[in-house]
Amino acid sequence: MTGVTGHRRLLEQMRADGVRHLFGNPGSTEEGLLDEIARFPDVGYVLGLQEAAVVCLADGYAQATHRPSVVLLHSGVGLGNAVGSLCHAKQRGTPMVVLAGEAGVVYEPLEAHMAADLVGIARPVTKYATRAVHPASVLRQFRRCMKVAATPPQGPVLLALPQDVLDQVNDEPVLPTVVPDTRVLPEPARLREAAELLAGARSPLILVGDGVAASEAVPELERFAEAWGAPVCLSMASELLFPWTHPLCDGLMGHMFGEHSGAAVADADAVLVCGTYLFPDVFPLTGSPFRDDARIVHVDLDPYAIAKNHPVTLGLVSDPRLTLRALTPALRQAQGEEGGAESARRAEWIGARHEEARRAALEADRAVRDRVPLRMSAVAERLAALLPDDAVVFDEALTHSPDLTRWLPPRLPGAFFQTPGGTLGVGIPGAVGAKIAHPERTVVGFTGDGGAMFTFQALWTAAHHGIDVKLVVCHNSGYRLLKENLVDYRGDLGDPDPAAEFPWFFDVDRPCVDFVAVAGGLGVPAQRITEPAEIEPVLKSMLDHEGPFLVEVRLERDVAAGSAAGGGPVTEVKQS
Ligand SMILES: Cc1ncc(C[n+]2csc(CCOP(=O)(O)OP(=O)(O)O)c2C)c(N)n1
Ligand SMILES: [Mg+2]
Secondary structure (H helix, E strand, O other): OOOOEHHHHHHHHHHHOOOOEEEEOOOHHHHHHHHHHHHOOOOEEEEOOOHHHHHHHHHHHHHHHOOOEEEEEEHHHHHHHHHHHHHHHHHHOOOEEEEEEEOOHHHHHHOOOOOOOHHHHHHHHOOEEEEOOOOOOHHHHHHHHHHHHHOOOOOEEEEEEEHHHHHOEOOOOOOOOOOOOOOOOOOHHHHHHHHHHHOOOOOEEEEEOHHHHHOOOHHHHHHHHHHHOOOEEEOOOOEOOOOOOOOOEEEEOOOOEHHHHHHHHOOOOEEEEEOOOOOOOOEOOOOOOOOOOOEEEEEEOOHHHOOOOOOOOEEEEOOHHHHHHHHHHHHHHHHHHHHHHHHHHHHHHHHHHHHHHHHHHHHHHHHOOOOOOEOHHHHHHHHHHHOOOOOEEEEEOHHHHHHHHHHOOOOOOOOEEEOOOOOOOOHHHHHHHHHHHOOOOOEEEEEEHHHHHHHOHHHHHHHHHOOOOEEEEEEOOEOHHHHHHHHHHHHHOOOOOOOOOOOHHHEOEOOEOOHHHHHHHOOOOEEEEOOHHHHHHHHHHHHHOOOOEEEEEEEOOOOOOOOOOOOOOEOOOOOO
């Protein structure tokens, strides 16, 4: 055959789009494409040993770069393994293009072995799913996928690639993908209207989500919150949206019970919602939890998210950064001098309340610093002193996350990632992916002993590719979050002793998983911390080691009654 096949053209297209890594697990239906990869040393192949882990590796990389990552999976079985991770990617809006190989269009009528409806499998867990069927449009479809994945609201997309289509000569032009510019502002009159609705509030509230990070609007959000004297509550947050050290930061809202989200907004007479949908709970309230007289302004690049479940007073399809930047002077003007002074007094009062709560929580941590079994706060306190300022934290510590983030409070955009709830197992591969994106920075990933078991294959990927990531398993020998949520559930049913006993299968302890051995078996050196005296030396060995390293921390497993309570200036993660 003369001419270039679709396999090579597709890789040329990826190169033109600046794709530097293909995250994959190979199979026989993609061999034409796999065989071409060696010709493209600038498009590296990152080998993952299970597709759930492969997608989470690509997810961490995309989170850390805000650009689409590209994944290459094998047929229905590979895509099937990836579905849980894609649920997570869709929920958090990860820009990602998933390519899935299949034998060929010609084999479809034969219902050949392993033929599967890839588009049908992917559709519910992607933003867009399509299949290449002709060599005149393979690159066209790839570019469309890149564009759809990268355009707000970002998300994962699927392109199914029948090998017989790519085997043919492909004469398509290779052109960089065009992503539309979405830096859009509302008309000045609408901005004034928004400012007037918000000005004069006595109990204002800001609810933000990942759209703020996608728009790189953190400094603008700070200025606006300060001008309005409003607490900022983090709704769907999988990265830094607002510095947790800022006096107006009210913490995470949680993702479990609508009553908690409802309580967080119940008193507000004016609410600015920005870059999120309401409410991201597993059990959301069906009625609106807002006050009847609350004035609600929702700013989002995703029109679907605005007034999705509950009415708002004014919806603006616009870019968070530009809108917050323009809204701040408009608000100052609408507030007038007296209103501005009132907002400043309120900001001071909120800040003092948060500082008092923070100081009390740190004091409580210090009081249990030497306890055995260990508290995660004791480890986090020591780690905070050892980490460089620009270290990247990837947090899937679940029930230990509040202990962790009290001592390592996220401060800088791009330096903190967190599971927003959903699929378990994002922590280890997510940190590996983030380290691939930031090889020059220290990256530490945290996961639970439960979560770690879903995607520990990514340890091998780190060892194989020499990815110098640091990983901490918060080992409490079980599914503590499920215990906490059961305490809540029983409490709601009026159980007088809701923490009395739990289903035996919430414990994962006979045998207790030995992560030092698991990591060793996958080529990653590891050490265990069980006693306070071991904390500092083991953390130092981890940070001093060149190459991937895992630390298993044996932690308390008890659950206190009422530990799942939400709302207020707490940093809490609730997952399903
Ligand atoms: C793929 C998947 N399966 C099951 C669950 C349900 N689930 C939510 S939290 C949890 C336990 C997590 O345990 P671990 O990671 O050890 O954290 P801990 O709760 O102990 O802090 C489980 C099983 C889930 N969220 N995702
Ligand atoms: Mg656990």
